[in-house]
Amino acid sequence: MNPSVPLSPQAIQDKYELFAELSYRFRAKTGLEAVLVGGSAYEWHFPSLHSSDDLDVVIQATVGRVREFEGVLVAAGFVQTGRCWSSPVIACTVEVVGTTLALAPKGVGADVLIAQATLTGSPFTLSTATIIWCDRAMAWEALPHSQRDARHTLLAAKGFRDKIDGKRAREVLKAAGVLDLLLRRAQSMPEWNGHADIFEQK
16 A cells, blocks of 8 residues: 555455554655554464454654654544544554563564464564563563453463463563562462463573
């Protein structure tokens, strides 16, 4: 599609196609990557556990380049309300939530992968399943009474262990200073029986 024209409802059928198109337009304009994180990235990796109508985006650039991504949204017909931008073609919002993706000790770009939108096959960049799981684990650490974050952390560890690189996850959680706390918390909860080892140093 032409990066300077509004989106066509006939051309965009789901949020991953939408993100792929926005990513393409931003890349064509700036040469930079937009990375999908948050709930929709979690849904992509762990589809039976969650659904989201939000596209949370990290721009792999400086803060000033966020305005260029917002320019892409304006050209595509999005309307801003507060921090979120509403899609003109499907029930979905977009929010730029950061400008870095630097999780110690690897840094920017090491924890992303290229996926393809289901219907069109268009490529887009998103966080790996491991990093999305770590994000939920860290949210659970920060909000211990959050049933959603506790459930997302546990259910992915139970049902999608093969998607999570345990060594990398422990590396990230240890660098964030939460690994030991999460291990103790999981060990104290019966529902984690047989799964708390994901937090154990190997």
